[in-house]
Amino acid sequence: MSSEDELIRLAQSGDTNAFCLLAEAYERRIFSLAFHYCRERQDAEDLSQEVWLRAYAALPGFRFESTFYTWLRKITINCFLNYRRARSSRQSETLESAEIAESHTTLHNGGALVGFESTLQNRLVVEKVMQALAGVSPQQRLIFLLKHQEGMTYAEISKELGCSLGTVKKSISRTVAKLREKLQVVEEPENYISSAATGILR
Amino acid sequence: MHNCKTSKSNFVELACNEIPPARSRQLLSELNDCVACREEYEAVRSTVHVSGQALRSGLPAETFWPTYRERLRYRLVSSQSQNTKNGADHSSAYSSPMPLSSRVWEPLRRMASSSVRVPVPAALVLILMLGAVFVVLHSRAQVNAAGSITPSVSVETRTVQVPVIQEKVITRVVYVDKSRRRGAAQPDRTAVSATANSVARAFPNTSQTPLSLIDFKPTDQVKLTVIKGNYKDEK
Numbered sequence: 001m002s003s004e005d006e007l008i009r010l011a012q013s014g015d016t017n018a019f020c021l022l023a024e025a026y027e028r029r030i031f032s033l034a035f036h037y038c039r040e041r042q043d044a045e046d047l048s049q050e051v052w053l054r055a056y057a058a059l060p061g062f063r064f065e066s067t068f069y070t071w072l073r074k075i076t077i078n079c080f081l082n083y084r085r086a087r088s089s090r091q092s093e094t095l096e097s098a099e100i101a102e103s104h105t106t107l108h109n110g111g112a113l114v115g116f117e118s119t120l121q122n123r124l125v126v127e128k129v130m131q132a133l134a135g136v137s138p139q140q141r142l143i144f145l146l147k148h149q150e151g152m153t154y155a156e157i158s159k160e161l162g163c164s165l166g167t168v169k170k171s172i173s174r175t176v177a178k179l180r181e182k183l184q185v186v187e188e189p190e191n192y193i194s195s196a197a198t199g200i201l202r
Numbered sequence: 203m204h205n206c207k208t209s210k211s212n213f214v215e216l217a218c219n220e221i222p223p224a225r226s227r228q229l230l231s232e233l234n235d236c237v238a239c240r241e242e243y244e245a246v247r248s249t250v251h252v253s254g255q256a257l258r259s260g261l262p263a264e265t266f267w268p269t270y271r272e273r274l275r276y277r278l279v280s281s282q283s284q285n286t287k288n289g290a291d292h293s294s295a296y297s298s299p300m301p302l303s304s305r306v307w308e309p310l311r312r313m314a315s316s317s318v319r320v321p322v323p324a325a326l327v328l329i330l331m332l333g334a335v336f337v338v339l340h341s342r343a344q345v346n347a348a349g350s351i352t353p354s355v356s357v358e359t360r361t362v363q364v365p366v367i368q369e370k371v372i373t374r375v376v377y378v379d380k381s382r383r384r385g386a387a388q389p390d391r392t393a394v395s396a397t398a399n400s401v402a403r404a405f406p407n408t409s410q411t412p413l414s415l416i417d418f419k420p421t422d423q424v425k426l427t428v429i430k431g432n433y434k435d436e437k
Contacts, residue, residue, distance in 0.1 A: 016278050023274060031270070032261055041262075049274050056278055122259070129256040147218060148254040154220050173214045180249040 004068060012060050019059070023052050026069060029150075030076055036145050037080050038087075039134060051079045073150065077142070077160055084138045125183070132182035136175050143168055144175040204232045209239050217247040376415065 004025070010018035030051055035044035055075050062071055133141050143161070146152045147168075152160070154168045161168075209232055215221050216229055233240040320328070 014282070016275065016282060019278065020271065020275055024271065027267065027270065027274075028261055032258070036257055045270065045273075049270075049277060052274055053277060053281060056281070122256075125252060126256040126259060129253050132253075144253075145257065148250065149257040154218075169215065169220075172218060176214050176217075176246060176249055176253075179253050180245060183249055183252060 005064065008059070008062060008064075008068060011056070012062065019052075019056050022068070026072060027052075029069075030072070033076060033145055033149060034080070036130070036133065036149065037138070037142060038083065039130065043083075047079060047083055050083075051076045054079060074160065077146075080142060128182050129179060132179040133175070135178055135182075139163075140171040140175050143171040147172055204236055204239075206236060206239055209233075209236070210242055213243045213246045214250070216243065217250045 004022070007018045007022050011022060027048070031044060031048045034048040034051070035041065038044055038047055051072070055072055058075065062068070133144065136144070139161070143157055146157050146160070147154070154165055154172075158165045158168045209229060212221060212225075212229060216226060221229065233243055
């Protein structure tokens with residue numbers, strides 16, 4: 001039995017510490033997904049914590065028939081869909097570019113960003129990607145995130161979201177077209193990050 | 203045979219590794235012969251790659267996570283204690299007897315304040331059906347009301363005097379004069395004897411002479427006469 005399975009069993013019996021250790025292993029992935037989906041840091045924090053609370057409540061029903069992360073991702077997607085429904089009833093989905101930039105700046109102010117986003121040009125690329133994703137519908141954004149952040153296949157996405165394979169294909173194509181328009185990526189693939197940023201800075 | 207339009211429609215899927223290997227190899231070999239398609243594909247692939255990297259990079263710094271975990275732990279513990287409290291309330295509700303009024307009132311209150319989730323189409327159908335039933339009942343009531351308008355009935359009581367034929371029973375006591383019976387007065391002997399003969403034939407066992415009411419006239423005024431004495435005195 002792996003240590004993860006052991007933690008799951010302990011958490012199933014009501015051990016909060018074991019569950020918190022499980023959460024630590026996947027918190028970054030879930031938070032990142034939530035942040036790119038709802039585009040606001042506070043919302044992302046609330047949404048990701050909601051995912052963990054639901055997972056904790058549903059954990060006694062976990063039967064080890066899939067990996068823990070696959071099970072957790074299902075809960076995450078359901079939470080996102082509920083969040084979208086609640087939000088669409090509250091306000092319009094379209095955000096202004098300034099608002100997106102502001103929300104992203106809020107994320108930056110939370111501390112120094114790591115990895116890819118640490119340089120200015122890459123940061124600009126990330127902001128452009130965020131702006132492009134803000135211009136597509138929540139479902140298209142979620143499909144794109146599941147494909148390119150989670151690495152799910154078209155078939156898996158269509159199954160998880162309950163939509164057709166054609167919808168997934170069309171959705172990805174539209175999002176890529178939108179991103180392409182924003183990023184203006186035309187150079188060689190080896191240099192795309194820098195060149196994309198250069199293109200934006202021009 | 204290379205077709206630019208067909209190839210371009212597959213570029214996003216090719217960049218996303220969603221095309222079978224054989225078809226993928228075929229498309230890539232076609233790109234070597236078509237510069238426009240190759241540039242187009244490289245642009246799509248770069249976009250997908252950059253976007254993927256950007257998405258995977260957007261994480262807060264390490265200083266963010268301790269606060270995040272503390273908050274999560276606090277929420278987990280509070281939700282757990284809430285559940286435990288609810289469970290305790292639930293069990294105590296069963297262990298200690300509730301007053302009768304609470305036992306009756308509480309389910310009623312819960313029923314009145316509870317809501318049922320119904321799909322919108324089903325709710326619409328239900329509302330339409332109720333509306334149709336209401337309209338039908340209303341129109342039927344109107345028709346009944348119109349049909350029942352009749353002139354008002356007034357009951358008149360009249361006393362009518364009807365002549366009633368009352369039969370008057372007249373009881374007459376007829377007295378036979380002794381002297382006349384013995385033959386003093388014999389106005390019509392033949393008629394009397396004929397009558398007597400017929401009576402004698404009718405009553406053969408009677409030894410005495412039968413009485414006859416011939417020549418007797420009923421009187422309007424009955425005068426009662428008390429005769430004293432009895433049958434023996436008469437003899």
